[in-house]
Amino acid sequence: MSNDFYTSSILPYSGIIIKICRAYTDSQEDFEDYYQEVCLQIWRSKDKFRGDSKWSTWVYRLSLNICLTLMKKKRKTHQYYSTDNIVQNEFTDDKTIFSDENLNLLYEAIKQLSEVDRAVILLYLEEKPNKIIAEIIGTTPNNIGVRISRIKERLKKILNEKIN
Amino acid sequence: MKKSIESIWKNGFLDKETILLPKLNNLSSQKxxxxxxxxxxxxxxxxxxLIVFSFIILVISFIVKIQIMGILIFILLNxxxxxxxxxxxxxxxxxxxVSSYWYLKSFDTWxxxxxxxxxxxSRYIYPYVTIALSSGFWYSSSFQKALDDLFGGYNPYIIYGIPIYWVIVTLCIVxxxxxxxxxxxxxxxxLVYGSTLKKLDELIKDMETLRTQ
Structure with a gap:
């Protein structure tokens, strides 16, 4: 991957990529692997970008899809090793990844959501319009609106439970 | 929790240090x-x-009385x-x-x-298997009996004790x-390793492109 491509086409979106990767991983090691894989896949697939959507939208969509795929693969591998008793407790609880305690709590709550709901709320929190979120997830903006309200309610509930 | 999730998110990421970029190194090592x-x-x-199969063949060959074939295949598979x-x-x-690239390269060389x-x-294995099968069946009394039953008094064309047609067919296959x-x-x-070899090839090519860019 050329430095130019990384600096101009990935780095400006690294913030959201990091946030997405954090939401789908449980350890620093996994997070770094996911981030690397997302960057590598963006670079590999760059020729497939047809310009139907904005580059940023395409990057978000790709990042989410890669994280979801990696998560499924990881689960399969984990199951395989677990049954063979080769590697146990591969995942470590990394609850204090950010200096902000509230942010850590919020991430913990987000990780309790379904995979799709995590994607929706991450994009919402990044202030993406419902139309763009719908485009990335593959649904209608109306559905996204309703979904966001439900997710927010759920998050509030989880956060309150955590605090109390 | 008094703060809204939006403000937690916003304030949490105000500090740039929160989003530390992971280093892009040792790409695809896990892969x-x-x-x-x-x-x-x-x-x-x-x-x-292979080992299990060799024992199965050996046992079956003794049961159906084609011991020569069973023993020869058993030796070969082992x-x-x-x-x-x-x-x-x-x-x-x-x-x-070593780096992922050299690890993969070493594996590829191996x-x-x-x-x-x-x-x-393989140039020797398949002919060996053919000879083992051919001689095994030929010297098997139960196989001779089966031929007799099938053709009604089968009488092979033999010159100096050699079943000519049987040997010609065997030689052709050999x-x-x-x-x-x-x-x-x-x-x-x-058939067995195709997908793995393809992935390996793709990964090495990818890494080579990465190294040249």
Whole structure:
């Protein structure tokens, strides 16, 4: 991957990529692997970008899809090793990844959501319009609106439970 | 919780240090280890399957009274298993403390040497199997009886004690399997390890592109 491509086409979106990767991983090691894989896949697939959507939208969509795929693969591998008793407790609880305690709590709550709901709320929190979120997830903006309200309610509930 | 999730998010990420970029190094290391581990597992399973299969053939050959064939195949499969076990041992010696690229390259070199060796062996293995089957069946009394039942008093054309047609057919198959042995092995290899080899090839190509850019 050329430095130019990384600096101009990935780095400006690294913030959201990091946030997405954090939401789908449980350890620093996994997070770094996911981030690397997302960057590598963006670079590999760059020729497939047809310009139907904005580059940023395409990057978000790709990042989410890669994280979801990696998560499924990881689960399969984990199951395989677990049954063979080769590697146990591969995942470590990394609850204090950010200096902000509230942010850590919020991430913990987000990780309790379904995979799709995590994607929706991450994009919402990044202030993406419902139309763009719908485009990335593959649904209608109306559905996204309703979904966001439900997710927010759920998050509030989880956060309150955590605090109390 | 008094703060809204939006404000937690916003305030949490105000500090730029919160989003520390991970270093992009040792790309695809996990992937390469995963591919090679997958191959090792399958290779080990296949060696064990060969040994188990050799015993099954041996037992069956004694039951159906084609002992010569059973013994010959048993010896062959165990020799192949022993050779491949040695190859697996040399695979385990590949140094993991190098970059993913060199790890994959070492594996690829091992793989090519292994394929070349097995292709050479195949030129002898398939003819050997043909001879084992042919002689096994020919000297089997139950097979002779089956031929008698099928053709009603089968009387083979024999010159100086040699069943001419039987030997000609066997020789033809032996020659063909000597010529096509390597190709049959390649076909068999692709059937079992095709997807893994393809992934390995893609990964090496990818890494080579990464290195040149």
């Amino acid at each position: 390469s280890i995963h591919i090679i581990d997958k191959f090792k597992r399958r290779f080990k399973i296949n060696i064990n399957a 020799i192949v298993a022993i050779i491949n076990k040695k190859l697996l041992k040399s695979l385990k010696k590949i140094d993991k403390n 793989m090519q040497a292994q394929i070349a060796f097995n292709m050479k062996m 020659i063909l399997s000597t010529i096509f042995g390597a190709r049959i092995y390649k076909w068999d290899l692709n």
